Amino acid sequence: MGDVNIRSLAKQLNLSISTVSKALKDSYEISIETKKRVVSLAKALHYNPNPFARSLRLKKSKTIAVVVPDVADSFFSAAIKGIEEIAQAKGYHVLLYLTHEKYLKEKKILEELKNGRVDGIMMSVTSETIQTKHIEEFINNSEYNIPVVFFDRAIDDMNLAKITTNDFESCQVATQHLIDQGCKKISYLSISNELSINKKRIEGFKSALTTNHINFSNKQIVECTNNAEKNETIITHLLLTENRPDGIIAGVEKLIEPVYIVCKNQKINIPTALKIISFSNLPYAPILNPSLTTITQPAYQIGQTAAKVLFKGIEKKGYSCNNENIMLPSELIIRESTSN
Amino acid sequence: MGDVNIRSLAKQLNLSISTVSKALKDSYEISIETKKRVVSLAKALHYNPNPFARSLRLKKSKTIAVVVPDVADSFFSAAIKGIEEIAQAKGYHVLLYLTHEKYLKEKKILEELKNGRVDGIMMSVTSETIQTKHIEEFINNSEYNIPVVFFDRAIDDMNLAKITTNDFESCQVATQHLIDQGCKKISYLSISNELSINKKRIEGFKSALTTNHINFSNKQIVECTNNAEKNETIITHLLLTENRPDGIIAGVEKLIEPVYIVCKNQKINIPTALKIISFSNLPYAPILNPSLTTITQPAYQIGQTAAKVLFKGIEKKGYSCNNENIMLPSELIIRESTSN
DNA sequence: TATATTCACGAAAACGGTTTCGTAACGCAG
DNA sequence: CTGCGTTACGAAACCGTTTTCGTGAATATA
Secondary structure, three states: OOOOOHHHHHHHHOOOHHHHHHHHOOOOOOOHHHHHHHHHHHHHOOOOOOHHHHHHHHOOOOEEEEEEOOOOOHHHHHHHHHHHHHHHHOOOEEEEEEOOOOHHHHHHHHHHOOOOOOOEEEEOOOOOOOOOHHHHHHHHHOOOOOOEEEEOOOOOOOOOEEEEEOHHHHHHHHHHHHHHOOOOOEEEEEOOOOOHHHHHHHHHHHHHHHHOOOOOOHHHEEEOOOOHHHHHHHHHHHHHOOOOOOEEEEOOHHHHHHHHHHHHHHOOOOOOOOEEEEEOOOOOHHHEOOOOEEEEOOHHHHHHHHHHHHHHHHHOOOOOHHHOEEEEOOEEEOOHHHOO | OOOOOHHHHHHHHOOOHHHHHHHHOOOOOOOHHHHHHHHHHHHHOOOOOOHHHHHHHHOOOOEEEEEEOOOOOHHHHHHHHHHHHHHHHOOOEEEEEEOOOOHHHHHHHHHHOOOOOOOEEEEOOOOOOOOOHHHHHHHHHOOOOOOEEEEOOOOOOOOOEEEEEOHHHHHHHHHHHHHHOOOOOEEEEEOOOOOHHHHHHHHHHHHHHHHOOOOOOHHHEEEOOOOHHHHHHHHHHHHHOOOOOOEEEEOOHHHHHHHHHHHHHHOOOOOOOOEEEEEOOOOOHHHEOOOOEEEEOOHHHHHHHHHHHHHHHHHOOOOOHHHOEEEEOOEEEOOHHHOO
């Protein structure tokens, strides 16, 4: 049953392999009747061309890779959803690789992808990714010219396509909102000060402070980790100092849970004693206790536009998508956690 | 630069292609010095064997497919994380396909996978999946013997591997908990009454009712949709009838948000007027308003064990994983939404 | 009628690996 | 010296496509 390939088709039809191949792709070289015969038998036998033979011959895999730190995160999962939808519509397959925020995994994954397994890559780098050698090496060493598109977590000084959000402005606006609500001592919780998007957010944060003539100290930037327990300790410490903040901006969704938990345990009232904003795509933000003010990124749209850019880079010959640099606006959604 | 393949290696080393190939896989036929020469040059040139040539020859792709309704769901994303981790450790690649709860997409995806693109499939079926023809046809028509493993949303009467949770018991326990807390009129919110896991949960639900001598009526099973707005209407209707329920079990995480929203809008107090339990893996359940009692599935472990079973089915020759039927226990985590 | 063009198809190379099988060279026993 | 086994390697088939090029027949053109 299994041996339905182009050769067996040809044999049954008394045709050559090349004729069958051409007939199946509706070539003008083949007569209409022959095409009909071929197509109908192919359908009847559920002929499905071998993808590896095709990829080997054409040097095209009709596959893209998505390399992200995590999938259990509302931003990334929504972005992936957007990517997958565009890919499926274009007839592409999607390989998923998780880096778990580990630079070494990211490096290893890129090495695995140099051999043409995918036609393009979309990635959001690790919070550990400071060096860019592995990406540069990928660009230079990959067999073919495999385009790479960054989404959200990009590396600024690389000449590659980037689809991001307005991190500077949105963090500035968020900080201003906290100040307007009466906050004097605001902390920014980060998971990596090296990450480009975090740098921009921190710049926006500082900018709002100076606009309002509030002094900035480095202690206001609290660097967290990828370990949930450690984060709880860090946040507990932060909220137990006598000079504790009265406002918090969380740079990543994951940090919201420990903040809420610590506040509950330490009986710190949100928003009276502490106002909170988070970068987050949580659909559950409105039903938290209290509901959470968020800077919500258009995750799904980011995924979709990034995918569209990538496919343009893959399919348009003579065109490189490297100079694409699209910035989509995030939205500050004000809820109870920053009310008065 | 790009043309570093086994042929160019052979040429530079003055060896034949076959010798290089064997040397690279450490064959006993090749002398130690030759192996060293080959390996060192391969490393120096970053030789990476072409995956399609290899797959074509070996009829193995070192790739599995994960077919799920959605990725922006805490259960599926955690399960995928578990799957990806095992796959990466085994040197496998993971193709992700989203069905968006559409039977037709599921069918189309399976058709695409018949040609050997993947060595195995893990899937959680659509809420629309009533027929099983597409899966049967896949099993019978696929080129090679591609194993399929169901996780969570399985089809009971198919002879395929299934990794699920104790849906009957956990729903029974949850229902009993609601009854213990004083609920008299409990509704179960479902997204598909045909889904095997839902049937089992409903059975568990009924079982608890009869144990407690409470009459059951079909109206207690409220079938929701995949459309968020419709769901809100359905739930609003449910909660505005004069004989409205005093307890709710949500069969799927997505339905929690509308329930909370409607309660907020209609000023129905949780848990005083309405107690709520949800099947959910939300890490944010503890910080909802009020915190949510959940039946939490071991999503990550399900993904991992399902992947392990699949790889056994793929790699162990003469072994079929079809009879694997593993049931992992869910946990009822009691929080404020069902307190008195 | 002779020639050019079009039509419809087939032969064979190519993609880059793996694997089977053959064999030259060598050592060793008889 | 002959026969045999071992060692280390190479030739070639094969996996299933795509595509270039060639060709015989039919048709159009001069």
